[in-house]
Amino acid sequence: MASVSWERIxxxxxxxxxxxxxxxxxIQSPPNLPGWDDVPLVSIVQEALDRPTVVENDATAGALAEFWYGAGRSREIRDLVYFTISTGVGGGLVLDGRLHRGAAGNAGELGHLTVYYLGRQCGCGRRGCLEAYASGTSIAARAREALATGEPSSLAALESPTARDVAEAALAGDRLAMRIWDETTAILASAMANVLDIFNPELIVLGGGVTRAGDQLLRPVREAGLAQAMGPARRSADIVLSELGDQLGVVSAAAVAFERLGDRLAGPLAQAVPAGVSNARR
Ligand SMILES: [Zn+2]
Incomplete structure (x- = not known):
């Protein structure tokens, strides 16, 4: 809990x-919030707390947070793509220095890039989405399916192996786990190459729980993702891990309030869009 008095909010x-x-x-029926069907969250919160309120997709907000306060902060950049690789896979786009929301406010659903059109069933109804392979849930599911064939693995001793267990077993040299992990990073790399070629960003930032694997994830994804992109996109880009880490959620929410409401508010909030951040445009 932040020690800020209510008057300063x-x-x-x-x-x-x-x-x-x-x-x-x-809020329009998110799969991970069952029962939240067309909930007017902003008006509910605004009324309850008596403060101007905004809502944004968490991965879209994450892109802005990394652009202003995280990996983008110390770089002279205008275009950043953010991936969150967690229970699901989400994305957000900062293009030419601004959040890109799209016509219905749902641009940047990068978890549903098709990486194999006849592939695994995704929760969205399509087949072969990135999320159906590379989310933490899908990494664990793919490991379970491989174990079910009877292939020997140290993971067989665990009741319900997680993506983190797969990463650790792969690092320890377990063949099944290494195969699942290598497939995951290869699929992620292919998605990176697509995104580099579509948007030609200076930076792709990877965050979310699965990226706690650190270099074990970043190194192969960065190397193969950049290698597969077209030359100009490859030469102008880099792929890095989130710099906000576990603080990303709260910083994202703040960033969106600053972006959408900063101009309307007096006092400290009006100046809250980060002073001294080289890439920021008001
Ligand atoms: Zn999907």
Whole structure:
């Protein structure tokens, strides 16, 4: 809990899993929030707390947070793509120095890039989405499926191996785990190459629980992702880990409040878009 007095709170920002309508402030049945069907969250919170309130897709907000306060902070950049690789896979886009929301406010659903059109069933209804392979849930599911064939592995001793268990077993040389991990990083790299070629960003930032594997994830994804992109996109880009880490969620919510409400508010909040951040444009 931040030790800030209530009088100093000028606005409320909410970073929430999508789909949602950031303009109307309505949550639209996110798969991980069962029962939240067309909930007018912004008006509810605004009324309860008596402060101007905004909501944004958490990965979209994450892109802005990394751009202003994280990996983008110390770099002269205008274009950043953020991936969150967690229970699911999400994405956010900062293009030409601004958040890109798209016509319905749902741009940047990078977890549903198709990496294999006849591939695994995804929760969204399509086949072969990135999320169906590279989310923590899918990494664990793929390991379980491999174990079910009877292939020997140290993971067989665990009741319900997680993505983290797979990463650790791969590091320890377990063949099954190494195969699952290598497949995961190869699929992620292919998605990176797609994104580099579509958006030609200076930076792709990777965050979320699965990226706690650190270099074990970043090194192969960065190397193969850059190698597969077209020359100009490759030469102008880098792929890095989130610099905000576990603080990303709260910083994301704040960043969105600053971005959407900063101009309307007096006092400290009006100047809150980071002073001294070289890439920021008001
Ligand atoms: Zn999907």
């Amino acid at each position: 000028g606005a409320v920002g909410i970073a929430c899993g999508g789909p949602l309508d950031p303009f109307e402030g309505v």
